[in-house]
Amino acid sequence: MSRYWTNKIASLDPYVPGEQPQDKQYIKLNTNESPYSPSPKAIAAMQAQVSDDLRLYPDPNCQALKNALAQNYDLSANQVFVGNGSDEVLALAFMGYFANGKPLAFADITYSFYKVYAGLYGIEPKLIPLTDSFDIEPSDYENLDVSGVVVTNPNAPTGKALPLSDIERILTANPDVVVLVDEAYVDFGAQSAASLVNTYPNLLVVQTLSKSRALAGIRVGYALGHPDLIEGLERLKNSFNSYPIDRIALAGATAAVEDDVYLKDICAKTINTREKTVLELEKLGFSIIPSATNFVFVTHPEKSAESLYLSLKEQGILVRYFGNKPRIGEYLRITIGTDEEMAALVEVL
DSSP states (O other), X not given: OOTTOOHHHHHOOOOOOOOOOOSSOOEEESSOOOSSOOOHHHXXXXXXXXXXXXXXXXXXXXXXXXXXXXXXXXXXXXXXXEEXXXXXXXXXXXXXXXXXXXXXXXESSSOTHHHXXXXXXXXXXXXXXXXXXXXXXXXXXXXXXXXXXXXXXXXXXXXXXXXXXXXXXXXXXXXXXXXXXXOTTGGGTOOOGGGGTTTOTTEEEEEESSSTTSOGGGOOEEEEEOHHHHHHHHHHHTTTOSOOSOHHHHHHHHHHHHOHHHHHHHHHHHHHHHHHHHHHHXXXXXXXXXXXXXXXXXXXXXXXXXXXXXXXXXXXXXXXXXXXXXXXXXXXXXXXXXXXXXXXXXXXX
């Protein structure tokens, strides 16, 4: 530990991202990246930005991208916030809406970055246990004395999705605090709460271009919500970094959002491959949690998750292993790749 560190730095327990090893080529099924290229229109838009104009700052308001997203969700541009990946959007939301002295409610098994943000901003987590079948039970989010609620839908790493009726139950039970719905994987089989934004002023929907739009490399995420919530995020952003999205990323993200045909095509491919993979894994004795994402969460009654993870890695296939985490230590999270990549996985297993 450096003698120059503050107590804040020393107390942090940082997020650990999925492995990105450099020792050899792997079939990467561990970080939920898309196996498909981004929209050709997005690539062309980004290539066009590689010019002398890179000497100029990007649009700090990201207006073209906001307009495209607003049109996509039938909202107004002042109901859209754009950030450097959904992680930055989440970080600003945690700072702005949940760091007020009360606990923040979220599931005990969910995106592990939430605990990191809570530690960074001094927020006490109020962990709501999933059911034995890894479901979020809406009634568990009633009668809470909290600063806010975060729901990941579909949840990660389980892959399970809630219907919009359950999201509405949680919103209705918590009218005085922000309910953040993190929808990183929503395009793979769940219903987006974006349709509820005009009904619930306490709803903040967060999405990303990293998964379904195959743009993890440019780091663009966004939030949808009441203009008051969006203005709060803008105030925070402009007190921290007025230019979070560069010119290349803005052009590519805008073109990708406008190319709805390509989005639906690669999502359909991923869903089809997921369902075929589930059938093959079940033949091998795996138990699989029903998934509405671009990954599956699996366990085997006779093989330890650690031994499977290590054996797969030795043979050139990376999956996500969660170590000794409570309740999920014997599960693996497997990203859905191409048909060929998943056939290779099944063959090795």
